Amino acid sequence: MAENSSFMLNLSILYRNTQKYYDHVLAQYDMGSGQLIFLLYINEHKGVTMQDVTNATRVDKGTTTKSVTRLIDQGYVQAKQDENDKRVKRLYTTDKVSKIVNDIYEYRNQCRAILAEGNDFASFESLMAQVAENSSEKLNPQENPIDFSNLRIGGIQKMTLLDYPGKVASTIFTAGCNFKCPFCHNRDLVFLPEDYEYYDPEEIMQYLEKRKGLLDGVCISGGEPMLQDTLELIKRIKKMGYLVKLDTNGSMPEKLQEYVESGCIDYVAMDIKNCKEKYAETVGMDAESFSLENIEKSVAFLKKGTVDYEFRTTVVKELHTKEDLLALAEWIKPAKKYYLQQFLDSGHLIQEGYSAYSAEEMNELRDAVRQVIPAAECRGLKEN
Ligand code: SF4
Missing domain, CATH: 1.10.10.10 (Winged helix-like DNA-binding domain superfamily/Winged helix DNA-binding domain)
Structure with a gap:
């Protein structure tokens, strides 16, 4: 034969x-x-x-x-x-x-x-x-069932030392968000202009294949990554042996649980935008109709510790007072890790007119928050 x-x-x-x-x-x-x-x-x-x-x-x-x-x-x-x-x-x-x-x-x-x-x-x-x-x-068609061409990927940062704590990583930015935070640094990812040039997911997969062993992990960021069927993409990335970090605005608690329970997520970073009273304003939504229920569910789920996580807040002078941050900290305590991130004007904000606290002011805010969450830290401080 x-x-x-x-x-x-x-x-x-x-x-x-x-x-x-x-x-x-x-x-x-x-x-x-x-x-x-x-x-x-x-x-x-x-x-x-x-x-x-x-x-x-x-x-x-x-x-x-x-x-x-x-x-x-x-x-x-x-x-x-x-x-x-x-x-x-x-x-x-x-x-x-x-x-x-x-x-x-x-x-x-x-x-x-x-x-x-x-x-x-x-x-x-x-x-x-x-x-x-x-x-x-x-x-195996069961292991590779998704036609990734439906995924809208707005960008990739091929290598970063900042996005995944302690790891060398790539960051994939999925397009589309269900919030409209006025200080959002990439309005195109939210408003998706007609001529937006999306990235080919297969090309990104090929890039990650080639970088196996050189990168530790991949961050899936947005936009809001769970608005699209990104879990299959994440499964494929995980199968390549990468650690996976998921960034989320916390608005989809059931999906968050499903993603974590898939066993493919190693770290979750959830934005906590502001204290409860100012949440709707900070995410650019109508205060009358906005409900915090989903955010609260996501906070409660992460605090169970099923997956390693952090909470983080981008601190904007016009939106966050010290009292707001203290009320926010009281709400989410005890939190394993909590970061106050200094706002940075990218020039592509959803709405103009926002500014950052100085590094010194950020450190003062952090010290105040530490009275409630001792693990609080500042991130990304620059003198302005
Ligand atoms: S900052 Fe707000 S609007 Fe921008 S991607 Fe994050 S959640 Fe969406």
């Missing part, structure tokens, strides 16, 4: 025979070959969530749930509630596993030794890993 046509056949033979081998040796534990990768992954990563297992094994959610539930029913795995978030279940192997796991590793070694007879198996494994990676990225 010609080499090209034997690849699929050999793959199928290898798959079926290893399955039969594991079904046979695991039968004594009332386990099948399909459960093995889940059992070993949980054993080697104690406290993982069901989503972590799905991401790592690259099988669909339904298969993970079915296999792990069976392991739980058999007493091999325990699901315990997370101490900080009651909705999150963490998985651990039980004592029953510690009694058999060495035997299972031994069966795995035997299998490997049989397959390696008469060949350079280490090279084969390395090639196989590359082939599997190619298949995940390019062949």
Whole structure:
């Protein structure tokens, strides 16, 4: 048989025979070959969530749930509630596993030794890993389902040391926002002029592919990133191995929870625009109809600590008094991290006529806020 046509056949033979081998040796534990990768992954990563297992094994959610539930029913795995978030279940192997796991590793070694007879198996494994990676990225329609051409991306900063705390990152700016903060530094991202030239998401993905290992993370900023279906884009970025930071105005708490629970977000930076009384004015919305409910939900969700986060406020002289910032701090306390950012006039504001406090004044405001939130810091201070 010609080499090209034997690849699929050999793959199928290898798959079926290893399955039969594991079904046979695991039968004594009332386990099948399909459960093995889940059992070993949980054993080697104690406290993982069901989503972590799905991401790592690259099988669909339904298969993970079915296999792990069976392991739980058999007493091999325990699901315990997370101490900080009651909705999150963490998985651990039980004592029953510690009694058999060495035997299972031994069966795995035997299998490997049989397959390696008469060949350079280490090279084969390395090639196989590359082939599997190619298949995940390019062949699996479920893993790559979104036509990214619908995404409106307004810009990219290819490298920044400022946007992701402690990391070298790229920042992607999604276009469109549901607020109209008058001091917003990029009005085009909000008002989307007719001749706006959007970036091609695939070109950005190619850029990030090339920068793997050189950049630590990617910031998804806006606009408001969750107004569009950016989660699939984020999943793809995460799969490349990047840390992902999400910037949000906090107006979409359900989406925020969904994004965080996808396991693809490592850090969230949420804008807190002002104290409750001045919120509508500060986001350029009608005070009569604006509701703070969504903002409050997002604040409450982040404070549970499911994901690392910061709150931040861009401080504008004409919009924020010391009393406003103290009232804001009372509202969001206790906050893990809170940054007062000095306003900077980009020349592309939604509305003119706003100015910044001096660095000295910013430090005074920070000192006042620290009475309520001791972790408060200033960010981006320049003399003006
Ligand atoms: S500053 Fe306000 S208007 Fe501008 S992108 Fe952020 S939330 Fe939207």
